[in-house]
Amino acid sequence: MIATEYRTLIDALNCAPASRPFVTAWLDEDTRETVTFGEFRRRARLHAALLRDHGVRAGDRVVVIMSQGIPTMTIFVGAMMLGAVPAILAYPNFKVEPAKYSFGLAGVTANLRARVVVIDQEFPEEMLGHVALGEGTTLVRAGDTTADGRDDELPDAGNQPESLAFIQHSAGTTGLQKGVALTHAAVLRQLRSLAEVLKIDGGNDRVYSWLPLYHDMGLIACFILPMVCHMPVVMQSPLDWVMHPETMLQILSEYKCTLAWLPNFAFQFVPRRTSPSRWPQYDLSSARALINCSEPVRAASMDEFYRAFASIGLKREALQSSYAMAENVFAVTQSDIHRPPERIWADGLRFRAEHFIAPVTEEAPGALSFVSSGRLLPNHEVRIISDTGALLPQGGVSEILIKSDCMFEGYYNRPDLTSKAIVDGWYHSGDLGFSLDGELYVVGRKKDLLIIGGENIYPQDIEEAVCSHPAIHDGRAVALGLYNPDLGTEEIIVVAEVEREELLETAVALEREIRSRVVASSGVAVRTILLKPPKWIVKSTAGKPARFATREKLLKEHPELNPGQEEKANR
């Protein structure tokens, strides 16, 4: 439980037991570093003094662009100790196209107008030109954490509960990410609710994370929540995890971690990219909540993970779900910690044609399965609103609107975007979903929805059916709607990567099989299926298929697919 007397996040950190381990940065089996809460505070104060010496004062923005690790965290907290407003931005890495990264970096740093931009010694010189250093901005290279600054008394920062604590950036793969400004009070209210529903005990729980600190799951659930709950966290970098996913099993086992947040794809990635012969050396019995969050929750992914690891102690009820977003600090819903998330089956035809959930049995023809993201956190409300603004009854599928006691203050420096997102106190999430028996189900993004002949088609449903074929690389299929002027509606095109290039020799037969699977599972006829070699689909920085960029690439290679696009654009 989180004490109610904390007024700020720094108050909460200051009350943590000095000798309790806080962050373990795990590099590999031989290299790891653990700092206690006491040592973390000491390093954060050193960084606060360093920032103060560079002119940082209360209210100033401090941008941190450093590789994942303890120094990034202590600089972030050091800035908050001064009453400044830190923001962690993505660090350039070999998986992100330099041109795309530099474009985003220039936009975000220009908008934040930071007093100080902190980079590490390894920050690539060629990227420096894209950090917007306005008048009055100082670039600081952080050196050895323990040697920086002086450990002297810091002036009272004057932090108030309603002061801005930090800025976290909303997920976004193209263009400018939006800076979500959050107060200490809003963050503390969110964390109290979350800690209550998860029954967190800082003395016994331990978080595992490979999530980036510039994303809300990594920042809030795996850094700020442990800091405020005085709970240890074992952290590795996303790149280390992607290259060596078995390390997740190793860390969960060795440190007996109890909590972790993972995007849906990770529940398939780990079982498929690790060797079953090595699983028996690990033990997942300590995990009490591995929470599927940030993408629509897929039953098949959860089941695959459970089937793989049940024999090494994974409990069914440990596979949990949540719906979260940066604008609400983090979680809106969380499944009941004592049991697996609710699942329902619904009539597929009514779902698409009427945008309505009519429960049916699993055996019913065309039945679709949905996994709940759980129940609302305390002091949260949602509404499902039709395109015309009408409040939909239970089971109606449309955009999710949210009201809570921990909503963001607005997009930093972007009142135009804020007024579009929050209308009459309700945040318009852009996500589609429905409520049923007190549970919230999220089905996809509004902007991704395909409307084919008046029917709503969720691309994720088609992509899941395509990826269920063993020849298709899991998670590497994109369903797109392309306008056909002859028909006056969109048609569905699927592009998917085969597991191995040789499989393309049997493309005709594969396409036939995949088409049958899509029809059988969703009742949807796909106009064209294009099979591509591995790594063809464009991925986002988060490792998910980037729909827009993939669409652009496809149309460039196959202009014949889209003769009517100009006509649609001109309508």
Next chain:
Amino acid sequence: MTEQAQQMIEHVIYVIRKPGIEIDETTPLVSSGLVDSMALVDLLLKLEELTKMRIPPGKVQPKDMDTVTLMFATAQRVGRPRK
């Protein structure tokens, strides 16, 4: 050319799916667009296998992998022997 470098070149050709292409140790791969950044995960794993080193991916930038020569230099610079 070392046997390791030769094996890496063969792997690059396999990854970029251009059989018959001529690549040597100094052919620019990333800056020329032959290798996209997503394929670098594969190359980094191969580099770990060939050098028997653990290479922290956070310390590697695309320019460090631009040629086969640079790849092995990067492994020497940031890699640590596996135990």
